[in-house]
Amino acid sequence: MNVPPPPPYYPGFPPPRPSPGGSRKVVFAVVAGLxxxxxxxxxxxLFFGMAFAGDSCGTSAGTARFCDDSGVWMLVAMFGPMVTLAAAVATVVLGAERLRRPWTALVLGVLVYATGPALALFTVFG
Structure with a gap:
């Protein structure tokens, strides 16, 4: 009696488990994106405002720091917020990926970014 062998048994793979903290990652990504x-x-x-802030330099309304002859402070006021935004994004990305502390890195990134607009407003309004 020649009986054919039974078909091979291939157990199905179990469904993938949700990653631990998966919903927290989504919430973090949404908050960081906003x-x-x-x-x-x-x-x-701020960039738009700083482009026209130099118009008051010939009047008594201009501040001495912003209206100096070198133009350095005008550049700081225009591009300072962009530089601090890039630094803040790097802080959040590195803090979230390398240190595994995403919420702490997000708070630190907000503080790093806030120095740019504060510096620009301090430069213009003295």
Whole structure:
């Protein structure tokens, strides 16, 4: 009696488990994305304002720091927020990926970014 062998048994793979903290990663990404969008909007408004802030330098309304002859402070006021935004993004990305502390890195990134607009406003309004 020649009986054919039974078909091979291949057990199905179990469904993948959700990664631990998966929903927290989504919430972090959404919050970080919203903060980035707000920062880009603030930078755009500040850049636009700083482009015309030099118009008051010939009047008594201009501050001595912003209206000096070198133009260095005008460049700091225009590009400072963009530089600090890049530094803040790097801080958040490195802090979240390398140190595994995403929320702490996000708070630190917000503080790093806030120095740019504060420096620009301090430069213009003295």
């Amino acid at each position: 903060l980035l969008a707000v920062a880009v909007a603030v930078n755009g408004l």
